[in-house]
Amino acid sequence: MIRLSSVSHQIDGAKILSNISANIPKGQVTALIGPNGAGKSTLLSLIARLQGLEQGSISIDDLDVVTTPSDELARKLAILTQSNSITARLRVRELVAFGRFPHHKGRPNHKDLERIEEAIEQFDLGDLADKFLDEVSGGQRQKAFVAMAYAQDTDYLLLDEPLNNLDMASARNLMRNLTELAAQTGKTIVIVLHEINYAALYANWIMVLKQGQLIANGPAKEILTPQIIADTFGIEVTIHEIDGKTLVMHYG
Amino acid sequence: MTKGWAIALFLLALGTLASLLIGVIDLSQDEIWQDGEALSILIISRLPRTIAILLTGASMAVAGLIMQMIVANKFVEPMTSGSGQSAALGVLIATFLFPASSLFVKMAIACLVSLAGTAGFLALIRKLPAHQPLMVPLVGLAYGGVIGAIVTFIAFHTELMQYLETWFNGEFSGILQGRYELLWLAGLLTMLAYLTADQFAILGLGKNVSINLGLNYKHITRLGLAIVSLITAMTVVTVGIIPFVGLVVPNIVSRWLGDNLRKTLPITAILGATLVLLSDLVGRIVRHPFEIPVGTIFGITGTCIFLWLLYVPARSKPQKTKPSMSGTAS
Numbered sequence A: 001m002i003r004l005s006s007v008s009h010q011i012d013g014a015k016i017l018s019n020i021s022a023n024i025p026k027g028q029v030t031a032l033i034g035p036n037g038a039g040k041s042t043l044l045s046l047i048a049r050l051q052g053l054e055q056g057s058i059s060i061d062d063l064d065v066v067t068t069p070s071d072e073l074a075r076k077l078a079i080l081t082q083s084n085s086i087t088a089r090l091r092v093r094e095l096v097a098f099g100r101f102p103h104h105k106g107r108p109n110h111k112d113l114e115r116i117e118e119a120i121e122q123f124d125l126g127d128l129a130d131k132f133l134d135e136v137s138g139g140q141r142q143k144a145f146v147a148m149a150y151a152q153d154t155d156y157l158l159l160d161e162p163l164n165n166l167d168m169a170s171a172r173n174l175m176r177n178l179t180e181l182a183a184q185t186g187k188t189i190v191i192v193l194h195e196i197n198y199a200a201l202y203a204n205w206i207m208v209l210k211q212g213q214l215i216a217n218g219p220a221k222e223i224l225t226p227q228i229i230a231d232t233f234g235i236e237v238t239i240h241e242i243d244g245k246t247l248v249m250h251y252g
Numbered sequence B: 001m002t003k004g005w006a007i008a009l010f011l012l013a014l015g016t017l018a019s020l021l022i023g024v025i026d027l028s029q030d031e032i033w034q035d036g037e038a039l040s041i042l043i044i045s046r047l048p049r050t051i052a053i054l055l056t057g058a059s060m061a062v063a064g065l066i067m068q069m070i071v072a073n074k075f076v077e078p079m080t081s082g083s084g085q086s087a088a089l090g091v092l093i094a095t096f097l098f099p100a101s102s103l104f105v106k107m108a109i110a111c112l113v114s115l116a117g118t119a120g121f122l123a124l125i126r127k128l129p130a131h132q133p134l135m136v137p138l139v140g141l142a143y144g145g146v147i148g149a150i151v152t153f154i155a156f157h158t159e160l161m162q163y164l165e166t167w168f169n170g171e172f173s174g175i176l177q178g179r180y181e182l183l184w185l186a187g188l189l190t191m192l193a194y195l196t197a198d199q200f201a202i203l204g205l206g207k208n209v210s211i212n213l214g215l216n217y218k219h220i221t222r223l224g225l226a227i228v229s230l231i232t233a234m235t236v237v238t239v240g241i242i243p244f245v246g247l248v249v250p251n252i253v254s255r256w257l258g259d260n261l262r263k264t265l266p267i268t269a270i271l272g273a274t275l276v277l278l279s280d281l282v283g284r285i286v287r288h289p290f291e292i293p294v295g296t297i298f299g300i301t302g303t304c305i306f307l308w309l310l311y312v313p314a315r316s317k318p319q320k321t322k323p324s325m326s327g328t329a330s
């Protein structure tokens, strides 16, 4: 479980997150939703110690994010940030392989190598594995970064808008992989999504942020109401059940 | 890959042999072998010079590579962005304050000033907008220029101008036994960089990825800073500033093989050693028996290669399986 208690964050005196207390359940897929600028990325980066925590506390299982050594956390939690700018020129396989670094610290064994190939397989990167990242498309690059986080093989996986640039089939493949991962191996996955129907279909739990405030946090079915969506995004939607699946009609 | 290694090492060996044989005194005359003069020339002058060249080329190329990873920019290198000039400032201060001090003391002071100078550059760079990558080398050039000007100013007022040329325009003609051994330390630092190659490659993936993978970002950055500054200081104290090696060599290797440093750092070192050796040989041959400083030769070739790098887009080899250099070599 990820526990957030009274987490607040400011940048240059501007309040980015105010007093957020919430639990994110273990072994589930949690969707983090909210308008642009709500503070979703900031919250994830605080959980993953990418930014220093100023107020409140965050723990992952029984590990406090601030006091636990960084290399220990790296075997517990992986994060894929919203955008990545890299200086090193790497091939796809080399990038994915660095996901194993927290485990082998420079001396990969056969288990590491297997996991790398498995990650490449999972995200359909086989044909691209020996290409440089600056020679593949935006969506292919995105998949490579997701595969890297996957290869890290941590109990907790935080993904900030992983569907960016992915085509329809790849997006579905990714979401299916993630739900399978949570269901079969008990991993906890937190994923920032903008297309609410992915949240409706694949997430068990939904957390809603708006202007740095926690609007709602609970089982997906309870959160996806026209009321909460209207309060959060300011648009009218209708919600339908089709073949046992929830569909949020927000077009038109 | 293995074929590429073989070719690289063959070129290096050939260059090394040539470097031992070529010089003002012609070692091919039989007489000087008989009276032992040839042997003493080899041991006192040619061998030290050759080793100094190899160590300088390898360690400067690696220092450039490490600096590019810690500042997240491919267009910087320590000799032109303040580290080299700071090292010169250090030697100047040492020469002025303690004129009788040993080479070791001079080097210690040069190392300290170079560390401070490089740290200053990092601090400057951190404040630049991230979306303007070309600002970084420009700020580096300006920063290095300012420190270089301060060195010249002080040297002028302390009547130490005659030393400036030896610090600012690196060359190997003055290298003799007993006057280059500090460079072995630069070689050791290069080995240290190799041992932490993975960490430096991860730095090149950005701060977020580094932290995510459990790296102590600050520590590794500081280690890199130390390696870069110390290698630079040792080189400046022993042979003077040699620009472009740290810029050109890592960029060639990166275009060709990428930046998986565990794999590419040794190649960077070998290519650095080979190119500096070839530049020095050219400098020895062109106006024989006079010498053109290696920095001048490398400056010309380096600029050309750099321009070529800027204009020719990176391209990887078409084959999908294991990368090999056989295509370029045969």
Ligand SMILES: Nc1ncnc2c1ncn2[C@@H]1O[C@H](COP(=O)(O)OP(=O)(O)OP(=O)(O)O)[C@@H](O)[C@H]1O
Residues within 6 Å of the ligand: A011, A016, A034, A035, A036, A037, A038, A039, A040, A041, A042, A043, A082
């Ligand atoms: N470096 C920064 N300096 C100043 N303000 C910032 C900085 N980074 C983020 N902010 C502000 O913090 C707020 C939250 O940003 P954050 O990136 O967490 O939003 P988000 O919910 O992830 O949005 P998006 O959906 O657009 O990715 C925004 O109002 C943004 O303007």
Ligand SMILES: [Mg+2]
Residues within 6 Å of the ligand: A040, A041, A042, A082, A160
């Ligand atoms: Mg965001």
